[in-house]
Amino acid sequence: MPELPEVETIRLGLQKYLIGHKIVSVQIRVPKIFIGSVKQVVGAKIIGLKRIGKGLIIELNNNFVLAVHLKMTGQLVYRDEKTKRLALSVKTGGEKLPSKYSHLILVLDNGAFLYYNDLRRFGWIKAIRKDQLMQMPFFKEMGPEPFKDLTLEKFKEIIFKSNLVIKILLMDQKRIGGIGNIYANDALFEAKIAPTRKVRSLSSEEIKKLYEAILDVLRKGLEYGGSSDENFVNALGQEGNYQNHTLVYGREKEPCKNCKTLIKKIKLGGRGTYYCPACQK
Numbered sequence: 001m002p003e004l005p006e007v008e009t010i011r012l013g014l015q016k017y018l019i020g021h022k023i024v025s026v027q028i029r030v031p032k033i034f035i036g037s038v039k040q041v042v043g044a045k046i047i048g049l050k051r052i053g054k055g056l057i058i059e060l061n062n063n064f065v066l067a068v069h070l071k072m073t074g075q076l077v078y079r080d081e082k083t084k085r086l087a088l089s090v091k092t093g094g095e096k097l098p099s100k101y102s103h104l105i106l107v108l109d110n111g112a113f114l115y116y117n118d119l120r121r122f123g124w125i126k127a128i129r130k131d132q133l134m135q136m137p138f139f140k141e142m143g144p145e146p147f148k149d150l151t152l153e154k155f156k157e158i159i160f161k162s163n164l165v166i167k168i169l170l171m172d173q174k175r176i177g178g179i180g181n182i183y184a185n186d187a188l189f190e191a192k193i194a195p196t197r198k199v200r201s202l203s204s205e206e207i208k209k210l211y212e213a214i215l216d217v218l219r220k221g222l223e224y225g226g227s228s229d230e231n232f233v234n235a236l237g238q239e240g241n242y243q244n245h246t247l248v249y250g251r252e253k254e255p256c257k258n259c260k261t262l263i264k265k266i267k268l269g270g271r272g273t274y275y276c277p278a279c280q281k
C-alpha cells in the first residue's frame, strides 16, 4: 500500500503538471471508484495538490476538491504530448494508457490525461466541497503525521495512552497518519525494537530513538522516490527504488545488515513482519 513517501512522491510529480489546467471531461469506466457528481469537476481549474497522511487532495478553483485514497494498488499517472514518450512500468497494466487497470480518466485542457489505475479496485476518488473535506471520517479521524504535527512530545503522548503492540500502533492511521507496513518494519529495525513489544514497555530513550528512526526511514523512502515492492508508480508511471534499500522489509532469511543473523518473518495483525531476532529487543 502506498505510504507517506509514495503518496508524497505522487503529489510532487502531479503538482508539476496539473496546476493551472482545466478539467474538460471525466471518463468513468468503473463507477464505484468515483463518488460525487462530475458536474462539480468539469470546467474547474486545478489550483493545488495536498497530502493528508496517505490521502491526496486535488484542489479546484470552484470550492470543490477531489479527495483520493489509493488504498492497496491505486495509481495516478499523467500523460501529455511530451511525457507519453516515457516508458511505463509494467505495474500500470500495459505499455500504453489507458490500460485494463485504468478505471477513471481526467482529460485536461492541454490535451493531457490523468489516469486512475487500480488493479484491486479498493481505492476511491471523491468530489467534495472543500469545507466538508475534513468531515470525511478518513481525514477527520487521522492522527498527527511525521514532518507535520507529530512532534516527539505528541508521539510520547500517543504511546503512553496506548496498550497496543508497537508495530500495530505505528500503522494505526487514527493514531499516526502516513506509516504503513514497509516503513513500520524498517523504523523498528533502525531503533532496535522488536515489533512485538507492548508500547508500555518502551523506555523514554527507546521512544526517542523510534521517533527519529521513523523520520529517517520516511526521508529515505522519499529520497528513493518511494517503494515499488507492490504496485506503486510515480506520477509519470515509473517505479521508485526504496524496495532495493529496505533494512528488513521483504528480506526474510537474508543476513541482518548489522549482525548477519538471518531476518525472521512472522505475521502480526495479519501483516508480514520482518525483524532481526538478535538486534531487535
Ligand SMILES: [Zn+2]
Residues within 6 Å of the ligand: 256, 257, 258, 259, 260, 261, 276, 277, 278, 279, 280
Ligand atoms: Zn541483527
